[in-house]
Amino acid sequence: IANVLSREKLLKRSPGVWKYTELLPVKKSSHMLSLKEGGTPLLKCTKIAEWIGIKELYIKDETRNPTWSFKDRFCSVAIGVALDFNAKTVTASSSGNHGASTAAYSAKAGLNCVIFTMSYAPMSFITFMQVYGAKVVPVTSAVGRWVLMERAVKELGWYPMNSYTLPMPTGNPYGCEGYKTIAYEILEELNWVPPDKVIVPFGAGDGLFGIWKGFWEFENIGLSDEIPSMIAAESSAGGPLANALRKGLNYVEKVEVKPTVAFSIASSTASYQSLKAVRDSNGLA
Structure with a gap:
């Protein structure tokens, strides 16, 4: 793949998930379905960055996708x-x-x-x-x-389309490959300079893992120089990944989930893959 893809070649392609077909698992081009997903803007948030005291802050606006999410x-x-x-x-x-x-x-x-x-x-x-x-x-x-x-x-x-076991591994492994394109796009939009940290809303962890894998792949094929620290933003009603990191575990144990309005991401457990992604990137939860 490193011999096929280049920064110049990617920049000439139309935006969207299927811009990166060589790195995705769908075999037939007729099966590469699109509702115009991907290619979402990376918005520079100057005022918020000043308010919290950091140099630069960007938000990847995934609400622009067809059903309003990543x-x-x-x-x-x-x-x-x-x-x-x-x-x-x-x-x-x-x-x-x-x-x-x-x-x-x-x-x-x-x-x-x-x-x-x-x-x-x-x-x-x-x-x-x-x-x-x-x-x-x-x-x-x-x-x-x-x-x-x-x-x-x-x-x-x-x-x-997702796991049906407990403990729950990261969801459908093919689908997780789609999340890699968020990392690819971020690098392109920042002129191939990786961000220091990437904060991801966190439920079971497939999104964070997929984004980390995208940064990892681009580094390994020579399109990027380093991998940013991955930060999982969990609901405080649960927090299984933060619990595993705090205890130094090599697995994610189940935790009690309290009632919360953030019910979609309030998970009692999370994937080993997400734990590895955070640890390997010197991240946190």
């Missing part, structure tokens, strides 16, 4: 691989953006979509999934969602 990068790639595997139905457990994005890209691909969600999920999120044609199934517990997903995958052959 999950669209994940789902465009994961659904592309589903088509490579000749899947007919995809499934996910979600109470928010992941479900909406899965539903949108399933519709684009012409695939059936079944989302297992929490019974207390806001009706706005349920409607968001349904409007794309997904079948939404409310379940009374998080573990119950994963049990149903596992049965659907093993007995019906449905394609899973």
Whole structure:
């Protein structure tokens, strides 16, 4: 790949996730589905930087994606691989953006979509999934969602868009590759100078891990000089990664989650991959 890609070649391509096809796992070009995800702006926030006392601060505005979140990068790639595997139905457990994005890209691909969600999920999120044609199934517990997903995958052959085990590894590994494009874009937008630190909203950790891997890959193929420190912004209602780092663990143990309005990212556990990404980059949570 280092012999194929160059800074000059990348800068000549149109923006978006599929600008980086050589680094993504979808095999057939006809399966590289797009709803114009990626290519989001990196906004310089001068006043906020002055207020908190740092030299420069940038925000990567992922609300510009089709379903308003960075999950669209994940789902465009994961659904592309589903088509490579000749899947007919995809499934996910979600109470928010992941479900909406899965539903949108399933519709684009012409695939059936079944989302297992929490019974207390806001009706706005349920409607968001349904409007794309997904079948939404409310379940009374998080573990119950994963049990149903596992049965659907093993007995019906449905394609899973996230994990259904506990402890939970990082989600669909193909989808996580889509998150790498956030790192690629940041480096391009900063004229190939890596930021000192990258702060990522953190639930189970697949987003942070994918972004870290993007920086790692560009360094390893010679398109960047170093990897920034990765910082996980967890909900204080849970904080499993911060707990693991504080205790010096080589795994992420389960923690109690307290009630919070940030229910979508209030996780009781997180992935080993995210722990490795933070540790290897001298980051924190």
